Amino acid sequence: MSFFRIAAGLICAALLSPAARSAERPPESPEAIKQRIGSGDPLAGKAKSEAELCQGCHGENGGSIAVGVPNLAGQYAAYIAKQLQDFRSGARRHRIMTAMSEGVSETDSNDIAAYFASQPPMQGVAGEANAAARELFLYGDVDRNLDACVSCHEPSGGGKLAAGVAYPRLAGQAKGYLRVQLLNWKINARSNSPQGVMNRVAGALTEQEIAALANYLSGI
Numbered sequence: 001m002s003f004f005r006i007a008a009g010l011i012c013a014a015l016l017s018p019a020a021r022s023a024e025r026p027p028e029s030p031e032a033i034k035q036r037i038g039s040g041d042p043l044a045g046k047a048k049s050e051a052e053l054c055q056g057c058h059g060e061n062g063g064s065i066a067v068g069v070p071n072l073a074g075q076y077a078a079y080i081a082k083q084l085q086d087f088r089s090g091a092r093r094h095r096i097m098t099a100m101s102e103g104v105s106e107t108d109s110n111d112i113a114a115y116f117a118s119q120p121p122m123q124g125v126a127g128e129a130n131a132a133a134r135e136l137f138l139y140g141d142v143d144r145n146l147d148a149c150v151s152c153h154e155p156s157g158g159g160k161l162a163a164g165v166a167y168p169r170l171a172g173q174a175k176g177y178l179r180v181q182l183l184n185w186k187i188n189a190r191s192n193s194p195q196g197v198m199n200r201v202a203g204a205l206t207e208q209e210i211a212a213l214a215n216y217l218s219g220i
């Protein structure tokens with residue numbers, strides 16, 4: 001076997017092994033998957049996400065290919081479409097995504113969102129056990145008036161749709177991305193959550209807790 005093939009094999013093994021270590025998740029019901037995909041057309045969305053170059057950064061199947069780029073696989077379509085709308089309107093700012101979302105029609109957004117939502121949900125690398133982050137996620141902190149993350153993002157971290165609000169999946173999201181978003185909420189560099197809820201939540205967290213939560217959430 002040539003050196004290159006061995007090297008390629010080692011790289012593949014290194015890439016595959018973390019996923020194998022992640023926690024097993026229970027299978028989802030067809031109803032839950034249908035709700036996640038919404039009314040868009042995933043098949044049309046697959047072609048459109050390729051034509052609009054989304055796959056170049058978010059991966060063919062919604063798995064991020066670079067640091068700082070979020071996974072979209074298995075995310076709620078309603079959440080993806082809302083973010084695209086927010087990038088377009090300026091309610092959420094990001095140099096690349098503002099440009100990428102321009103000129104993507106509402107129908108195309110819904111189809112692209114449906115495609116990424118239809119993919120097997122993102123799964124990160126299980127980090128080291130962190131009891132403090134887990135406590136915050138499950139119970140919040142009454143002394144700081146900090147709501148438990150699970151009250152909105154679900155105990156599985158899989159997110160939900162409720163009363164017209166899309167609570168995004170956090171479980172398995174890229175660690176670096178989660179950390180940056182929580183810091184952005186904290187300093188109000190991102191402020192597109194309903195009633196500023198995430199600014200209030202992240203504002204109560206220390207930078208250390210944010211790093212620990214990002215680490216924890218990416219691995220569940």
Ligand code: HEC
Pocket residue numbers: 049052053054055056057058068069070079080081083084093094096097100101104112168180
């Ligand atoms: C050149 C790389 C690049 C391309 C191409 C790109 N994105 Fe992104 N996308 C990013 C980055 C980086 C972010 C993180 C933005 C931030 O930090 O706020 C992002 C964020 C997003 C988010 C927010 C996800 C979340 O969890 O809140 C959505 C939705 C999204 N992109 C969809 C798309 C779609 C749809 C396309 C194609 C029309 C696309 N992106 C093309 C790099 C890219």
Ligand code: HEC
Pocket residue numbers: 070082136137147148149150151152153165166167168169170173178181182192193194197198201213
């Ligand atoms: C009262 C409800 C509520 C609580 C409690 C809450 N969140 Fe959120 N969170 C939301 C909503 C709604 C959004 C989507 C905002 C938007 O539309 O951009 C969100 C978005 C996020 C995002 C951005 C995800 C992405 O893909 O960009 C992160 C990260 C996040 N929450 C982490 C947390 C953590 C960690 C906690 C607990 C410390 C928490 N949230 C508690 C409602 C909540």
